[in-house]
Amino acid sequence: MGFFGKIIGALKKTKDNISGKLSALFAKGLGDDFYDELEEILISADISVITAEEIVDQIRAEAKKEKLKDKEYVIDLLKDVIEDTLSQAEVPEIEYPAVIMLVGVNGVGKTTTIGKLANYFVKEKKSVTLAAADTFRAAAADQLTVWAERAKVRIVKHEEGSDPSAVVYDAISSAKAKKTDVVIVDTAGRLHVKANLMEELKKMDRVVERDYPEAHFYKFLVLDATTGQNALSQAKLFDEAVDLDGIVLTKLDGTAKGGFVVSLCGELQIPVVFVGTGEKLDDLQLFDAEEFTEGII
Amino acid sequence: MALFSSLSDRLNHIFSKLTKHGKLTELEIKGAMREVRIALLEADVNIFVAKKFIADVSEKAVGQEILKSLNPAQQVIKIVNEELIALMGSTNAKLEIADKPPTVIMMCGLQGAGKTTLCGKLAMLLKKQGKKPLLVAGDIYRPAAINQLQVVGGKAGVPVFEKGTQNPVKTAKQAIEQARSMGNDVVIIDTAGRLHIDETLMQELENIKNEVHPNEILLTVDSMTGQDAVNVAETFNKRLDVTGVILTKLDGDTRGGACLSIKAVTGKPIKFIGVGEKLTDLEPFYPDRMASRILGMGDVLSLIEKAQEAVTEEQAKKLEKKLREASFTLEDYLMQFESLKKMGGIASVMGMMPGMSKLKIKESDFDEEKIERIKAIILSMTMKEREKPEIINSSRKRRIALGSGTNVQEVNQLLKQFEQTKLMMKQFKNGKRLPFMR
Numbered sequence: 065m066g067f068f069g070k071i072i073g074a075l076k077k078t079k080d081n082i083s084g085k086l087s088a089l090f091a092k093g094l095g096d097d098f099y100d101e102l103e104e105i106l107i108s109a110d111i112s113v114i115t116a117e118e119i120v121d122q123i124r125a126e127a128k129k130e131k132l133k134d135k136e137y138v139i140d141l142l143k144d145v146i147e148d149t150l151s152q153a154e155v156p157e158i159e160y161p162a163v164i165m166l167v168g169v170n171g172v173g174k175t176t177t178i179g180k181l182a183n184y185f186v187k188e189k190k191s192v193t194l195a196a197a198d199t200f201r202a203a204a205a206d207q208l209t210v211w212a213e214r215a216k217v218r219i220v221k222h223e224e225g226s227d228p229s230a231v232v233y234d235a236i237s238s239a240k241a242k243k244t245d246v247v248i249v250d251t252a253g254r255l256h257v258k259a260n261l262m263e264e265l266k267k268m269d270r271v272v273e274r275d276y277p278e279a280h281f282y283k284f285l286v287l288d289a290t291t292g293q294n295a296l297s298q299a300k301l302f303d304e305a306v307d308l309d310g311i312v313l314t315k316l317d318g319t320a321k322g323g324f325v326v327s328l329c330g331e332l333q334i335p336v337v338f339v340g341t342g343e344k345l346d347d348l349q350l351f352d353a354e355e356f357t358e359g360i361i
Numbered sequence: 362m363a364l365f366s367s368l369s370d371r372l373n374h375i376f377s378k379l380t381k382h383g384k385l386t387e388l389e390i391k392g393a394m395r396e397v398r399i400a401l402l403e404a405d406v407n408i409f410v411a412k413k414f415i416a417d418v419s420e421k422a423v424g425q426e427i428l429k430s431l432n433p434a435q436q437v438i439k440i441v442n443e444e445l446i447a448l449m450g451s452t453n454a455k456l457e458i459a460d461k462p463p464t465v466i467m468m469c470g471l472q473g474a475g476k477t478t479l480c481g482k483l484a485m486l487l488k489k490q491g492k493k494p495l496l497v498a499g500d501i502y503r504p505a506a507i508n509q510l511q512v513v514g515g516k517a518g519v520p521v522f523e524k525g526t527q528n529p530v531k532t533a534k535q536a537i538e539q540a541r542s543m544g545n546d547v548v549i550i551d552t553a554g555r556l557h558i559d560e561t562l563m564q565e566l567e568n569i570k571n572e573v574h575p576n577e578i579l580l581t582v583d584s585m586t587g588q589d590a591v592n593v594a595e596t597f598n599k600r601l602d603v604t605g606v607i608l609t610k611l612d613g614d615t616r617g618g619a620c621l622s623i624k625a626v627t628g629k630p631i632k633f634i635g636v637g638e639k640l641t642d643l644e645p646f647y648p649d650r651m652a653s654r655i656l657g658m659g660d661v662l663s664l665i666e667k668a669q670e671a672v673t674e675e676q677a678k679k680l681e682k683k684l685r686e687a688s689f690t691l692e693d694y695l696m697q698f699e700s701l702k703k704m705g706g707i708a709s710v711m712g713m714m715p716g717m718s719k720l721k722i723k724e725s726d727f728d729e730e731k732i733e734r735i736k737a738i739i740l741s742m743t744m745k746e747r748e749k750p751e752i753i754n755s756s757r758k759r760r761i762a763l764g765s766g767t768n769v770q771e772v773n774q775l776l777k778q779f780e781q782t783k784l785m786m787k788q789f790k791n792g793k794r795l796p797f798m799r
């Protein structure tokens with residue numbers, strides 16, 4: 065299945081639902097009830113209350129100005145507004161040699177995403193080294209090793225409980241020696257409010273900056289689409305700590321729609337780069353604002 | 362304090378014109394409920410759950426007498442708070458124990474909710490209670506999930522039963538047989554994380570359930586879950602008839618509104634909460650704490666209760682008299698800090714005092730460390746200086762600074778702050794009492 069097909073397939077489950085709701089709404093005309101329910105639809109996709117209010121106000125003003133009564137047009141308008149917001153931040157072009165570090169809270173799917181990312185770069189004919197810098201969670205390195213075997217890439221790992229920065233250092237040295245195109249760093253899941261763990265992350269960040277200055281360094285935050293408004297807090301604090309370059313949105317194959325990325329792109333100007341739609345090696349696609357919007361509305 | 366005071370601030374704003382006490386009218390409730398709705402939605406309570414909740418609460422609130430000790434905003438919060446607690450109620454943190462061992466506990470939930478870690482925590486807890494748990498590795502899909510459970514089991518000092526990637530239904534059955542023969546009285550089955558819409562894997566859970574008849578089927582949910590929590594909880598409950606819920610990752614800054622959504626759609630008790638990565642970080646669930654968290658504020662009413670306890674009637678009368686006579690001194694100021702400290706922190710108490718948040722008290726003005734310095738400064742003054750701060754000239758300031766280990770600037774700051782407080786206190790003079798002085 066192609067990438068469009070997959071995202072549409074993944075998001076379609078809830079799509080009918082919303083279109084149906086909107087149709088029922090239009091029957092009642094474009095009154096306050098209509099806009100209130102429109103707002104509710106956006107909120108139920110995990111778009112924040114503030115963003116939902118802003119979007120609806122914008123649509124309301126526009127519709128009034130244009131004296132719109134046409135349902136299709138209002139839907140198009142809604143899509144345009146969301147899509148524009150999602151496209152505000154520019155997606156970084158990956159240049160080589162590259163170091164990609166994935167960060168995020170516990171259980172969002174960092175290790176799985178790394179397996180899929182490795183496969184993505186292998187398909188792009190790039191050589192890849194994985195750095196198993198999650199030395200905290202039990203058996204995290206074992207898990208990453210399985211992914212390395214699946215994607216047929218190299219992996220650098222240390223003992224459980226060792227210094228994650230040392231793993232990063234070794235992976236970089238090895239990548240330099242072997243001239244690998246991409247180093248992908250797995251990090252332990254950490255709640256963004258834990259200052260000491262965020263310091264540990266900054267240290268890893270510094271190791272890459274200092275010891276591999278010739279590499280293009282990208283830091284991606286992995287967010288679980290099932291998450292609610294806390295995703296914004298996660299993005300803010302991780303961005304403060306390591307200056308994020310992008311977002312990977314995982315678990316879009318469920319019924320959650322990850323609407324918080326609309327607020328995120330608008331407020332923090334961090335682009336969504338990849339989306340995860342399953343647990344298989346090729347269940348990772350480049351983010352497409354249009355397709356994503358189609359999925360929400 | 363930002364999160365903490367947001368709802369009470371907004372409600373205070375709505376009610377700022379409303380000073381007289383009486384009954385809550387429909388119009389007042391409507392205005393207040395708009396704010397409560399936003400608070401609930403920002404906390405990730407599902408929108409339909411929030412709507413229903415607000416409709417129910419509004420109905421109950423209209424016509425209620427406003428308690429003398431509260432202002433209308435606090436009265437509304439009190440009602441909302443009580444309803445939230447009632448809804449999340451039944452503090453049933455006990456695990457169902459089988460009449461005939463072994464007790465079988467089955468875990469279930471989405472990927473990344475924290476099941477495997479939780480298995481270790483539960484095993485640890487049960488072991489402490491004198492049980493002999495056996496962990497069962499039923500996640501045959503995620504790479505290294507079995508290793509992870511083995512490491513976790515090792516840390517908890519609990520054996521782990523695993524049969525590699527053998528069908529988990531069979532593994533679960535064999536594990537229970539082994540538990541019987543080895544004398545393990547509790548069996549905890551870890552299962553693979555799965556999407557609630559994954560038919561094959563949901564069927565697998567049903568098969569395990571039908572094979573081993575668990576005493577407890579615990580749905581593990583990430584407390585950061587958003588609107589989708591209702592779909593997840595409803596589906597798992599429909600398929601498996603879960604016996605309880607465990608919320609994980611509550612050591613973050615999530616408001617945890619998913620908790621309310623889950624409770625609303627399943628009606629099942631929330632048995633435990635996970636509050637950290639250590640194996641001992643498992644706590645019973647307290648609905649009152651969760652309600653405060655969802656509303657984004659401390660427990661207003663218990664703070665007010667605390668305030669009543671911390672200041673004795675006599676002290677309060679004395680202070681009130683002083684306020685009326687405007688003879689409030691630095692000595693009284695010191696006493697105020699001490700009684701506020703008894704209540705567990707200035708910032709929290711200040712935020713809850715009606716009207717106080719409007720006076721723009723910055724949290725930084727009242728951090729605990731600073732209060733210690735303020736106390737040191739006042740204690741370095743003579744009694745006379747405390748009674749009549751206007752006599753404190755620059756040489757006295759230098760002496761006080763030296764004596765308290767601070768500097769003149771800080772002494773100046775305190776004197777200025779004291780003057781402001783005195784001014785503020787005057788606003789309460791006209792027959793009005795400070796809320797904690799009743």
